Amino acid sequence: MSHIVYSTDNCRVTIKPSPWQEVTNMLPASIRSMITGLPLNILERLEEIRLRQNRPLILGLPDGDILLDINGKPAVAPRDCYLVTADDIQRVTQSISGCSLYAFGEELKNGFITLPGGHRVGLTGKTVLENGRVRTLKYITGLNIRISREVNGAASPLLPFIIDKRTGSILNTLLFSPPRCGKTTILRDIIRQLSNGIPELNFRGVVIGVVDERSELAGCFQGVPQREVGIRTDVLDGCRKAEGMFMLLRSMAPRVIATDEIGTDEDFAALEGVFNAGVKVLTTVHAASLEELNQRPALRNLLSMKVIERFVLLGRSKNIGTIEEIIDGRTMLPLPAKEVEQCLKYLPAL
């Protein structure tokens, strides 16, 4: 279903395509018609589309995968499945790159391309090495199209726990979970709400700097955010996190710096710089538990500094983006279960 966007300034009404429509528009006509022929309740829940040359077309849903047959109907036996052809892969690759693969040199090195709207396409194939490092990808034979969704209000129940009620300042927060648990969606909504201001919590909006290395948070297209990230948010798109955090500190005077999926030693070193500048941090990391966080040397160092004030563990126990636990960074103890239960009650499904 398309989203209708009303613009109040000049009374213009525009129809914004659904996330799945934005993605299926990039597919070859044959595959597009197979997917768009599926019931709307499947399409609205579509998380990813996997295309592997000479293997079945697989659609990823929260409750499992669907394989399609040549008529676009869910297939049961693998022999009935539609097999993705080399031409399909070639067409999708050309479509996502605007027939300009050469303009995505850095993206190919990293193994993914971000589409307008923040959808990410992972690529696999034959790597070409130069001095032992990946120079580019050739013979692309596998694509994973991950559909990005923005869920306004997804972070609302979490906000009272990351705003200091006494001082009204934001607490340094780390969201962590295994992949596909809604970290980016919740972080995006936190950014949007903190940037716009939250009248219910008597919180006035603050300037937020976002380093969006993979263009997933703001989904920038030609530098313009395609996702709602708030009116006081400055986005550095496609910039390395470590470098971007310092650039924002120097140039945009943010109160909060937000970034997604920190992981390298360089990122953690840059975070230290941000903490020392008195700027608050919102970030995410891949980990299934606090113990797992502790096992990573760079993260262990960060934990020992006791600068993160809130750890939020996300999961899929009820639905994507379920808040499993909120841990106080000073005591390293979970917040009272009763309070967190209240969160879960109002958490919208992602």
Add this chain to the structure above:
Amino acid sequence: MLKILASLVIVSAGGICGMLVARSYSLRPVELRSLKSALQMLETEITYAATPLAEALGLVASRTDYRLAPLFEETRKELLSVPGCTAKEAWEKALYEFYPRSYLIGCDMAILRSLGGALGITDSSGQSKHLRLAMEQIEAELKKAEISALQHVKLWNYLGFLGGLVIVLIFY
């Protein structure tokens, strides 16, 4: 009087036919030269500026010789207007429409067709190699076309009029 008029028409028609053939010999090198410089522009846009293909084709179309501009402009339009269209398909469609209006011949078209298969599908060094190969092949064709023009332009210019004259003499 009628005979003189008919003779004049025949000589003129012969002359015009000859000039048209001579024109195809003289304009082919002009088009090949323009084509080479257009591909040079495309290479610069792709390798140095990493301009997306559709935009790069539009820029080349706006700067190149008016005879060749439709080839690049039509490819750009096709790429932007047809969802899921590959660069090769757009290029081939534009070539198909461009060929009858140009003075290029089959072997020139073969070079362009082979280039179309590589457009946009490799990294910038790959694109550069494909474009340079096409430019070198065009350069070789250009040399042949210039020699051919030297040999044939004058010949056909005279041959047309003389042919007309011969017909007049036979039937007079």
